Amino acid sequence: MSIRLENVFFSYLEGTPTSQAALRNVSLEIEDGEFVGLIGPTGSGKSTLIQHFNGLLKPDSGKVFVDGVDLTLKDTQLRLIRQKVGMVFQYPEHQLFGETVLEDVGFGPRNGGLSEEEIVKRVREALAYVGLDYEVLKDQSPFELSGGQKRRVAIAGVLAMRPSVLVLDEPTAGLDPAGREEILAEIKQLHDEGGITVVLVTHSMEDVARFADRLIVMEQGTIALDGTSLEVFGQAGRLKDMGLGVPEITELMYELKAHGLDVDTEILTVAEAEAEIIRVMGWGCQK
Amino acid sequence: MRMLRSVTIGQHIPGDSLIHRLDPRTKILSSIVLIVLLFVVKGFIGYGLVALGIALVVRASNIPLRFVLRGVRPLMVILVFTLTLHLFMTDGRIIFQIWFLKVTWEGLIRGLMMGTRLLLLIIGTSMLTLTTSPMQLTDGIETLLRPGKKIGIPAHELAMMMTIALRFIPTLLEETEKIMKAQMARGADFQSGGITQRAKSLIPLLVPLFVNAFRRADDLAIAMEARGYRGGEGRTKLRELKFQRSDMMALGFVLAFALVVGAFF
Amino acid sequence: MREPLIRFTDVNFIYAKAHGGEGLAALKDVNLDVFEGEFVAVLGHNGSGKSTLAKHVNALLTPTSGQVIVDGLDTVDQEKVWEIRQKVGMVFQNPDNQLVATTVEEDVAFGPENLGVPSLEIQSRVTSSLEAVGMLSYRLHSPHQLSGGQKQRVAIAGVISMLPKCIVLDEPTAMLDPNGRSEVMSTIHSLNREKGITVLHITHHMDEVIGADRVIVMDEGRIVLQGTPREVFSQVELLRSLHLDVPQVTDLAERLRKRGFEIPQGTLTVNEMVMLLCPSD
Known part of the structure; x- marks a missing residue:
């Protein structure tokens, strides 16, 4: 399932003196099965952009297509679109409301009018995706869970709608390294094994370098860069000007090259860097 | 939501006029005097004089007239309602009659008087909120209520509550919007359906809103304690309110004006 | 030997059942000295006890057993609590939930107001505190108009206006974007350097620890590792096993x-690495 934006303009408080352009002439296409990293400084329009993917915001002008359906048309059933494009907002645990985990995670399917039996099936499956046990948790209050569990329950609430596209806005914000790794691994698994298209909004260059096939960089409401991770991180200077960095390991390779060591700079992970340095400098011999 | 926003934040217009510089207590007391005066005055000459007085204050505050009148607009319905009620419901000499509805001279005069009274009340008191920041207003109320402590009026606590409410209203509004969007993304519908259906659809919105508000309150209480807060006792102020000569003069003038107008008209 | 500013002696802390289930022990036999002017970073994953440690420094919590002494004052001494809170300021994680007032300057004044500082003095403290965190031009703004990093800087100003000897920051950057994080980090480093304020910085971001004088690593309520950043980061395996x-x-x-x-061991920065691999340069 693809998402396509054509010349989208959007501004908050349109028609008032304080109107601010949040998106300016954005066109992009996200194909089925991609893992896209969406990065950019705060206020660059990332959150505004993703809210166009499921019709929470409508463009002032331009078109948005999901699976070929035009979201800007009046009679489009947005509810159906929102089942297909699941969206996990920042700090999703702050949106929990159910008396039980079952009620909360089942909220989406229930809104979709599914049978009770089907709802239970979906909840079980969604909780399993995020590494939680349905039998243990179904009757517990989500408010009594630990911080990390709460976030997973909230993410399961979106997965229970069986979306084909999953959009996550900083899903690891505020978590410690262990919690971050677990969530990221689960997202990766959803993509690789579940075949879900993923759009990951994040501030962590290291994370997108590890997971995303494609990076989209937003700056002041426009798409500044769009390409593979290597292509985008190849523009280190440009990223720095925007107040963004490249992964530390990539930066190191650039610095080594600048200091006369003939290394390849197309490096995104520590393991790659290790292999490259050994290739150039030889096994265990230092000059 | 927008209305709540305009009521709570959109009122105050910063400035440096004579009226802006007055002590908030002067302005609060003057507003009270105005309210009393409007209930004492019974004739159009009196209302005319009060209107003149308010006009002078508006002029001195340098606040554009459209901002002053903006405050009247939401209350227009009540104004029209009052006028109509008096127009039709008062007995007396009939001007004309449609079926059972009689319009009388007395009703017309009463209606106009009530309408004028209400209008002057709104404009007069809105001068207080237009020229005084919420912070000054709370400070003023706190100091004025302080003598009431002996009879159990918690002046400081009330002021603190007002401050915190003002501080967190924008935060909570933002949060409401965020939660609504998140639930809409999961297929929630806040618009359609009957009354019970709609009330039910509010649960996924209200529960997290309250849970988060309590969490914030907890955090805030700890933060306040860590910063040495322990009630109003022994607290000082960034800016102590100072009753200056201009305040004495302003208050004296308002009182004298009120006495003369109240006694003779 | 000089006296430490903060001294933890055999501190144990057990959360009451009402707070965290089955009488959970959050601190176990913690011994720690922090000296005036030091920049100490405390590392640990969620639930390692680092926040509990922080709350002990200004008497928001007191030990179940053991003793915490702050500048010669025992934190269990009820009479001295307010004096301790003046000496040790705290900045918390959520930038939205610690600002009290409707304008920046009123918020920075909140602490000194509580201490009963005279008005004129408060005004000068507000100015100098806001200047120190680079937020003076925002003094009349309302908190909700600020970015996360700016709110945290205001919160820091609100603490230093009480003229503390030490600031404890409990994961002040956890909810910030990279720009906000670097704003806050450079602010606390400059306060430490230029004003000599002791800093206890609690975090799980490794890169924020590199500039510290000393790093303390916590796990399950205990201090498991302590030393300079270089010493700590040379224990890569141990850190990994602690989920860091x-x-x-x-x-x-x-x-x-x-x-x-x-x-x-413990090579920390890109520059160090470049020097090592390209020594001719």
Whole structure:
């Protein structure tokens, strides 16, 4: 399932003196099965952009297509679109409301009018995706869970709608390294094994370098860069000007090259860097 | 939501006029005097004089007239309602009659008087909120209520509550919007359906809103304690309110004006 | 030997059942000295006890057993609580939930107001505190108009206006974007350097620890590792086992060292690494 934006303009408080352009002439296409990293400084329009993917915001002008359906048309059933494009907002645990985990995670399917039996099936499956046990948790209050569990329950609430596209806005914000790794691994698994298209909004260059096939960089409401991770991180200077960095390991390779060591700079992970340095400098011999 | 926003934040217009510089207590007391005066005055000459007085204050505050009148607009319905009620419901000499509805001279005069009274009340008191920041207003109320402590009026606590409410209203509004969007993304519908259906659809919105508000309150209480807060006792102020000569003069003038107008008209 | 500003002696703390279930022990036999002017970073994953440790420093919590002394004052002494809170300021994680007032300057004044400082003095403290965190031009703004990093800087100003000897920051950057994080980090480093304020910085971001004088690593309520950043980061395996990250450069250095490269343990920054691999430069 693809998402396509054509010349989208959007501004908050349109028609008032304080109107601010949040998106300016954005066109992009996200194909089925991609893992896209969406990065950019705060206020660059990332959150505004993703809210166009499921019709929470409508463009002032331009078109948005999901699976070929035009979201800007009046009679489009947005509810159906929102089942297909699941969206996990920042700090999703702050949106929990159910008396039980079952009620909360089942909220989406229930809104979709599914049978009770089907709802239970979906909840079980969604909780399993995020590494939680349905039998243990179904009757517990989500408010009594630990911080990390709460976030997973909230993410399961979106997965229970069986979306084909999953959009996550900083899903690891505020978590410690262990919690971050677990969530990221689960997202990766959803993509690789579940075949879900993923759009990951994040501030962590290291994370997108590890997971995303494609990076989209937003700056002041426009798409500044769009390409593979290597292509985008190849523009280190440009990223720095925007107040963004490249992964530390990539930066190191650039610095080594600048200091006369003939290394390849197309490096995104520590393991790659290790292999490259050994290739150039030889096994265990230092000059 | 927008209305709540305009009521709570959109009122105050910063400035440096004579009226802006007055002590908030002067302005609060003057507003009270105005309210009393409007209930004492019974004739159009009196209302005319009060209107003149308010006009002078508006002029001195340098606040554009459209901002002053903006405050009247939401209350227009009540104004029209009052006028109509008096127009039709008062007995007396009939001007004309449609079926059972009689319009009388007395009703017309009463209606106009009530309408004028209400209008002057709104404009007069809105001068207080237009020229005084919420912070000054709370400070003023706190100091004025302080003598009431002996009879159990918690002046400081009330002021603190007002401050915190003002501080967190924008935060909570933002949060409401965020939660609504998140639930809409999961297929929630806040618009359609009957009354019970709609009330039910509010649960996924209200529960997290309250849970988060309590969490914030907890955090805030700890933060306040860590910063040495322990009630109003022994607290000082960034800016102590100072009753200056201009305040004495302003208050004296308002009182004298009120006495003369109240006694003779 | 000089007296420490903060001294923890055999501190144990057990959360009451009402707070965290089955009488959970959050601190176990903690001994710690922090000296005036030090920049100490406390690392640990969620639930390691680092926040509980922080709350002990200004008497928001008091030990179940053991003793915490702050500038000569015992934190269990009810009479001295307010004096301790003046000496030790605290900044918390959520930038939205610690600002009290409707304008920046009123908020910075909140602490000194509570201490009963005279008005004129408060005004000058507000000005100098806002200047110190680079937020003076925002003094009349309302908190909700500020970015996360700016709110945290205001919160820091609100603490230093009480003229504390020490600031404890409990994960002040956890909810901020990279720009906000670097704003806050450079602010606290400059306060430490220029005003000599002791800093206890609690975090799980490894890169924020590199500039500290001393790093303390906590796990399950205990201090498990302590030393300079270099010493701590040379324990890559231990840190991993505690579910903590190491910076990518440190990770690489460790891998290369194992392959026979002559790279010292605990190599921390890109520059150090470049110097090591290209010594001719």
